[in-house]
Amino acid sequence: MIFVAGEALVDLMPDRVGGYRPIPGGSPANTAVGLGRLGTQTALLARLADDRLGALLRDHLETSNVDLRRVAESTAPTTLAVVDVFLDGVADYSFYIDGCADGGWQVADLPDALPPDSALHVGGSFALAIESMAAVFETLLSREHPHRVITLDPNIRPVLIDDPAAVRARLRRWLGMTDIVKVSADDLRWIAPDRPFLDVVSEWHDLGPALVVVTRGAEGVYASGPTGRIDLPGLPVEVVDTVGAGDAFMAGLLAAFDRSDLLTRTNLATITHAELADVLAYAQRVAAITCTRAGADSPWFDELLPTEVRSATC
Secondary structure (H helix, E strand, O other): OEEEEOOOEEEEEEOOOOOEEEEEEOHHHHHHHHHHHOOOOEEEEOEEEOOHHHHHHHHHHHHOOEEOOOOEEEOOOOOEEEEEEOOOOOEEEEEEOOOOHHHOOOHHHOOOOOOOOOEEEEEHHHHOOOHHHHHHHHHHHHHHOOOOOEEEEOOOOHHHOOOHHHHHHHHHHHHOOOOEEEEEHHHHHHHOOOOOHHHHHHHHHHHOOOEEEEEOHHHOEEEEEOOEEEEEOOOOOOOOOOOOHHHHHHHHHHHHHHHOOOOOHHHHHOOOHHHHHHHHHHHHHHHHHHHOOOOOOOOOHHHHOOHHHHHHHO
16 A cells, blocks of 8 residues: 655636636645556545535545545645646646645644555655644654655645755755655756756765656656666647646556555665666656646546557446
């Protein structure tokens, strides 16, 4: 099983008549949904509000096969993000966190223990930037690192960050407790401005991660791991928007690792070049499908099957 930890919120997406419609979102929640849809046993560690939007989130998550038995209940309202999508499909976000579910994290919200054969994925968009949440998640990482594979997506949201130096220092500490890190090229430009990304990747390996994956949108994906470097070109698709694309890629990456029994430190250290290339290609396909439709609407397992197989199983 893969546990996904972080925020679960509602995106207010623009509609065609000048208003907004509520869509379940939050980077970690999107990743959990993507994993559940791909057939991976998945549980979410999040704070869910007891309000109408919280009910919307619960229904969305449960319908996508996400286990909610370990979520923390919140009496505060659901966290909100207002989304604006530009003509090129790129999204911009404004967040409303103070006084909401994700603004009230405490160590007591964490489950006492996770199953010994599970992996843990942490989404960093809120956890790295929101101080109360950061303290809780640092405790979680420190507690769980000796016992399981840890994966991290920093998913930097500059609009949330008041103290860039503190967030960069926190990220370095977290990398020391991480086995796999997936980072976008945009994230790297904020994390290490004016530095070649290959130098940053090499430095991160020294800090701890066995595998560093850099997503570069239309330019493809780069990975540095136990077998060296892999550079795959982008997949050409008709982009509707990029909302949730990085989360979908992360879900595809983790699902493919899990399906091949590679989410242990021993197996990760012995992964072959071909195995890693297959995992990356699968994650690309998951993200590419997500880009062809509005919002964070990640694909289901059978959408990734070859056309002839889908036809035979319909």
